[in-house]
Amino acid sequence: TPLIKKQAPIPVAMYGGRNAVTMLPGGGIGPELMEYVREVFKYAGAPVDFEVIDIDPMEESSGAFEYAITSIKRNGVAIKGNIETKSETAGSTSRNVALRNELDLFINILHCKSFPNVPARQKDIDVVIIRQNTEGEYAMLEHESVDGVVESMKVVTETNSDRVARYAFEFAKNTGRKKITTIHKANIMKLSDGLFLETSKKIAKLYPEVEHNDMIIDNCCMQLVSKPHQFDVMIMTNLYGSIVSNVVCGLIGGAGILSGRNYGDHYAVFEPGTRNTGTAIAGKNVANPLAMLNASVDMLNHLGHKRHADLIQRAIYKTVSEDQILTPDLGGSAKSTDVVQRVIDHILQADMRPW
Numbered sequence: 001t002p003l004i005k006k007q008a009p010i011p012v013a014m015y016g017g018r019n020a021v022t023m024l025p026g027g028g029i030g031p032e033l034m035e036y037v038r039e040v041f042k043y044a045g046a047p048v049d050f051e052v053i054d055i056d057p058m059e060e061s062s063g064a065f066e067y068a069i070t071s072i073k074r075n076g077v078a079i080k081g082n083i084e085t086k087s088e089t090a091g092s093t094s095r096n097v098a099l100r101n102e103l104d105l106f107i108n109i110l111h112c113k114s115f116p117n118v119p120a121r122q123k124d125i126d127v128v129i130i131r132q133n134t135e136g137e138y139a140m141l142e143h144e145s146v147d148g149v150v151e152s153m154k155v156v157t158e159t160n161s162d163r164v165a166r167y168a169f170e171f172a173k174n175t176g177r178k179k180i181t182t183i184h185k186a187n188i189m190k191l192s193d194g195l196f197l198e199t200s201k202k203i204a205k206l207y208p209e210v211e212h213n214d215m216i217i218d219n220c221c222m223q224l225v226s227k228p229h230q231f232d233v234m235i236m237t238n239l240y241g242s243i244v245s246n247v248v249c250g251l252i253g254g255a256g257i258l259s260g261r262n263y264g265d266h267y268a269v270f271e272p273g274t275r276n277t278g279t280a281i282a283g284k285n286v287a288n289p290l291a292m293l294n295a296s297v298d299m300l301n302h303l304g305h306k307r308h309a310d311l312i313q314r315a316i317y318k319t320v321s322e323d324q325i326l327t328p329d330l331g332g333s334a335k336s337t338d339v340v341q342r343v344i345d346h347i348l349q350a351d352m353r354p355w
């Protein structure tokens with residue numbers, strides 16, 4: 001019997017050879033970064049039409065969020081910035097979390113790979129973080145039981161732990177990765193993290209060709225900072241995933257570089273890896289456009305437009321690692337638009353344009 005349960009194919013909208021993709025710019029630097037993506041796609045000739053939906057952070061009842069969910073269900077694919085939740089009404093919850101739950105995007109993948117020649121605290125990192133994306137500490141089940149006492153539930157299910165572990169081992173097998181480390185705190189949270197750890201150990205037995213070990217989250221953070229090259233693929237619950245992703249991004253060059261992918265059985269959503277809003281730097285032409293451009297490359301690969309994806313990826317590589325056109329977060333003095341312009345120049349010069 002197959003190890004992976006047969007999954008329904010992800011439906012992808014396609015009209016006249018072009019894909020329709022939902023675009024949720026979100027707040028802060030989201031809208032300007034999306035503008036760069038559209039500009040780069042125009043010059044690369046990427047066959048994608050965006051259905052842009054703005055979600056007002058102050059207005060919870062406008063219907064825009066529900067429209068966004070419907071649109072992603074229709075198109076199958078989305079690219080997004082961080083949606084702010086500013087309303088302080090009781091019970092208002094993060095719509096980023098709600099969106100992932102609603103679409104059952106149970107996996108988040110962050111491929112943390114160093115860019116050559118970018119100033120960073122650690123070099124030559126190549127780690128894949130696979131994170132449970134819909135439960136754990138993000139179950140959003142918090143309440144004040146009596147005055148001054150708040151309880152918050154962390155939910156771990158065998159079903160989702162199983163899905164994450166199987167996904168990770170299949171991923172390792174298919175991409176030639178050698179080792180998976182389960183990150184946990186099962187010494188303290190014996191039931192919840194215990195279940196996540198035990199499930200991954202059980203699945204590991206089905207994949208003898210992939211080495212498996214485990215590490216406590218505290219030690220993991222220390223090891224990542226001091227000896228990150230020992231890691232290959234890591235799996236973990238939701239909140240640890242957020243923290244560890246930020247640690248590794250910090251080692252590689254910050255929040256502005258890497259992209260993250262969210263997958264379920266049916267839908268795929270692409271976004272900057274650390275999911276920042278960047279309110280303080282919005283509108284100043286200083287935000288690093290790379291994380292969102294890398295998310296757009298991931299999206300093109302997912303849609304099967306590999307030549308367009310390669311074209312943009314190579315143009316990014318040349319701009320960053322060869323020409324060293326870097327925004328201030330990477331120690332450079334280039335404007336966001338300088339980086340985008342150079343990426344477009346490389347696309348126009350490339351003799352491997354798809355037409």
Ligand code: ATP
Nearest residue numbers: 028255256276277278279280281287288289291329
């Ligand atoms: P918020 O926007 O939620 O009020 P913030 O702007 O202080 O908070 P985050 O959005 O969480 O912080 O981002 C964390 C840090 O990463 C900030 O210093 C932000 O400027 C930086 N950052 C995030 N995205 C980028 C980017 N694309 N380019 C450069 N710096 C970035």
